[in-house]
Amino acid sequence: MAAPTVFSDAYVVAKRNIIKIKRVPDLLVFTTLSPIMFVLLFAFVFGGAIAVPGGTDPAAYREFLMAGIFAQTVIFGATITGAGLAEDVKKGIIDRFRSLPMAPSAVLTGRTISDVANNVLVLIVMSLTGLLVGWAIHSSPAEAALGFLLLLVFAYSVSWIMAWLGMLVPSVEVFNNATFIVIFPLTFVANTFVPLETLPPALQTFAEWNPVSAVTQASRELFGNIPEGVPTPDVWPLQNAELYTLIWSAIFIIVFVPLANYQYRRSTSR
Amino acid sequence: MADAITAQGLVKRYKTVTALDGVDLSVPTGSVLGLLGPNGAGKTTIVRILTTLLRPDEGSATVAGVDVLAKPREVRRRIGLSGQYAAVDEYLTGFENLDMIGRLYHLGVKRSRERARELLASFRLEDAADRPSKTYSGGMRRRLDLAGALVADPPIIFLDEPTTGLDPRGRTEMWEVIQNLVAGGTTLLLTTQYLEEADLLADDIVVIDHGKIIAQGTADQLKTQVGGERLELTVRDPGTLLAARDLLEPLGVGKAALDEGRRTLLMPISGGAQVLTEALRVLDDATIGIDDVGLRRPTLDDVFLSLTGHASEEDGQAGEQPDQDRPPVPPDTPAATPTGPGRHAATDTSSTGGA
Numbered sequence: 001m002a003a004p005t006v007f008s009d010a011y012v013v014a015k016r017n018i019i020k021i022k023r024v025p026d027l028l029v030f031t032t033l034s035p036i037m038f039v040l041l042f043a044f045v046f047g048g049a050i051a052v053p054g055g056t057d058p059a060a061y062r063e064f065l066m067a068g069i070f071a072q073t074v075i076f077g078a079t080i081t082g083a084g085l086a087e088d089v090k091k092g093i094i095d096r097f098r099s100l101p102m103a104p105s106a107v108l109t110g111r112t113i114s115d116v117a118n119n120v121l122v123l124i125v126m127s128l129t130g131l132l133v134g135w136a137i138h139s140s141p142a143e144a145a146l147g148f149l150l151l152l153v154f155a156y157s158v159s160w161i162m163a164w165l166g167m168l169v170p171s172v173e174v175f176n177n178a179t180f181i182v183i184f185p186l187t188f189v190a191n192t193f194v195p196l197e198t199l200p201p202a203l204q205t206f207a208e209w210n211p212v213s214a215v216t217q218a219s220r221e222l223f224g225n226i227p228e229g230v231p232t233p234d235v236w237p238l239q240n241a242e243l244y245t246l247i248w249s250a251i252f253i254i255v256f257v258p259l260a261n262y263q264y265r266r267s268t269s270r
Numbered sequence: 271m272a273d274a275i276t277a278q279g280l281v282k283r284y285k286t287v288t289a290l291d292g293v294d295l296s297v298p299t300g301s302v303l304g305l306l307g308p309n310g311a312g313k314t315t316i317v318r319i320l321t322t323l324l325r326p327d328e329g330s331a332t333v334a335g336v337d338v339l340a341k342p343r344e345v346r347r348r349i350g351l352s353g354q355y356a357a358v359d360e361y362l363t364g365f366e367n368l369d370m371i372g373r374l375y376h377l378g379v380k381r382s383r384e385r386a387r388e389l390l391a392s393f394r395l396e397d398a399a400d401r402p403s404k405t406y407s408g409g410m411r412r413r414l415d416l417a418g419a420l421v422a423d424p425p426i427i428f429l430d431e432p433t434t435g436l437d438p439r440g441r442t443e444m445w446e447v448i449q450n451l452v453a454g455g456t457t458l459l460l461t462t463q464y465l466e467e468a469d470l471l472a473d474d475i476v477v478i479d480h481g482k483i484i485a486q487g488t489a490d491q492l493k494t495q496v497g498g499e500r501l502e503l504t505v506r507d508p509g510t511l512l513a514a515r516d517l518l519e520p521l522g523v524g525k526a527a528l529d530e531g532r533r534t535l536l537m538p539i540s541g542g543a544q545v546l547t548e549a550l551r552v553l554d555d556a557t558i559g560i561d562d563v564g565l566r567r568p569t570l571d572d573v574f575l576s577l578t579g580h581a582s583e584e585d586g587q588a589g590e591q592p593d594q595d596r597p598p599v600p601p602d603t604p605a606a607t608p609t610g611p612g613r614h615a616a617t618d619t620s621s622t623g624g625a
Binding site: 012016023024091093096098099100101102 | 318321322323347353354359361362370371373375376402418
């Protein structure tokens with residue numbers, strides 16, 4: 001009997017979060033507007049100064065850019081999980097949930113599911129922006145779908161880290177600052193916006209093993225955004241980008257689902 | 271009938287403070303217990319433990335006969351909780367809030383909707399039902415929050431400071447709602463900082479301070495503990511105060527206290543209105559003019575003062591973690607600021623003098 005209530009309870013919680021997206025459009029505007037700005041900024045301002053393998057014209061850079069922007073955006077999208085939970089803890093809503101005879105894990109499951117919905121919406125907006133600035137998918141629809149799916153799976157696993165952090169920190173502000181400090185370098189010291197070869201050696205090694213690079217590399221491949229003849233960097237994580245991404249996703253899930261749930265059970269409003 | 275709520279030897283420690291220091295409670299089924307104490311006394315900690323939100327470091331408790339620590343989910347089926355801060359989702363409408371809670375109590379889709387509409391009607395929130403609760407007044411939000419606690423019609427309800435922060439009208443409305451609820455036979459545990467509120471709503475009152483129970487009984491028992499009624503009288507001419515005392519003291523049951531600045535006399539009596547009439551007659555015969563006279567029953571404020579040595583408004587030092595939403599308590603306010611720069615200036619002067 002426990003299993004069915006987890007799903008129905010999680011559905012109820014997810015529905016509540018989605019209503020909230022509707023009622024607070026600022027959040028959605030903010031999460032989509034900043035990536036659009038990034039696309040425009042990199043495509044038209046920095047893009048001209050960045051040479052990518054397989055072509056020097058700005059169009060080649062835009063092809064290169066989009067997978068990186070996608071990866072960065074869905075990871076930032078995952079932080080909504082933690083910020084939302086930190087806010088719910090503070091407002092006493094988690095207390096109310098915890099006093100109800102619902103499945104305890106449903107609050108976090110519902111939260112992470114609604115944040116996937118949010119990320120889907122964001123990916124649609126971003127893809128349209130990408131198409132407008134000259135990005136295109138050169139692979140089969142199935143491969144492209146896999147590319148989007150991989151981005152969402154990775155972001156979903158990251159949202160469990162955020163769920164744990166969100167239950168741990170004293171306020172939304174602390175959460176936002178703390179995650180920004182970590183996510184900003186993780187998404188920039190990677191192949192998201194520049195080719196890895198341009199980085200100094202120490203950073204290059206970090207970036208090669210950075211899972212953000214792998215998810216970017218994998219979606220570039222799946223969207224067909226890597227020109228003919230451009231070699232994949234000769235390191236295992238990037239040679240096996242899909243697998244490496246899935247390994248990290250699995251690690252995040254295995255470690256942080258129990259941690260976040262443990263933290264949920266002991267949290268009280270502050 | 272067994273007690274609806276019992277607790278034995280509850281202890282909860284935080285890093286630096288002991289929030290609860292051995293609390294025993296028992297609440298008979300169908301009765302109302304008022305937990306009375308200042309901020310930080312440990313009231314909320316007790317509610318959190320009994321509603322399964324917090325595990326005590328020591329002690330045990332049962333709610334509706336179920337062990338709180340062993341079977342928290344069983345307990346949750348049988349209780350409703352309305353928190354100190356209205357734990358309604360401000361982005362959801364009143365209806366959506368209650369419907370969601372119904373679903374999470376597993377009432378089913380249809381029953382959850384019906385119940386939400388029922389409660390909105392009986393709490394006079396029908397007109398606002400489909401507006402986000404963000405637009406509600408403080409009193410409406412509290413009523414919605416209380417409605418949330420009633421969705422599953424639980425036999426035991428916990429209300430943590432249900433009227434804190436409400437204006438007098440909102441408070442009166444909330445009292446009516448709670449009185450109706452209690453009339454229906456629900457067992458209620460209520461925390462409050464307002465003595466008047468405990469007096470009005472509770473059958474039994476437990477006074478708690480610094481994590482310990484310092485007194486318990488009915489409101490009348492507590493008042494008796496502090497002493498009976500008193501005669502309070504203000505003379506018109508300050509020169510007549512001593513004469514008035516000499517005339518009145520034989521009517522009282524103790525010595526009269528004088529406040530010459532306010533021209534006031536306060537004297538313990540027994541016999542109520544008869545003594546008052548007699549006092550007025552005696553003073554009239556002596557042609558001593560009076561500005562004001564009255565019988566004063568001790569308030570629970572007096573109870574609190576005499577039990578704890580400090581007024582109920584004063585903030586306790588021990589207790590829960592600091593609450594950010596509360597108005598800052600005196601230690602947080604920069605009361606020391608005026609002396610701060612002064613001390614610095616003094617240090618500067620002396621060091622300059624030394625050099």
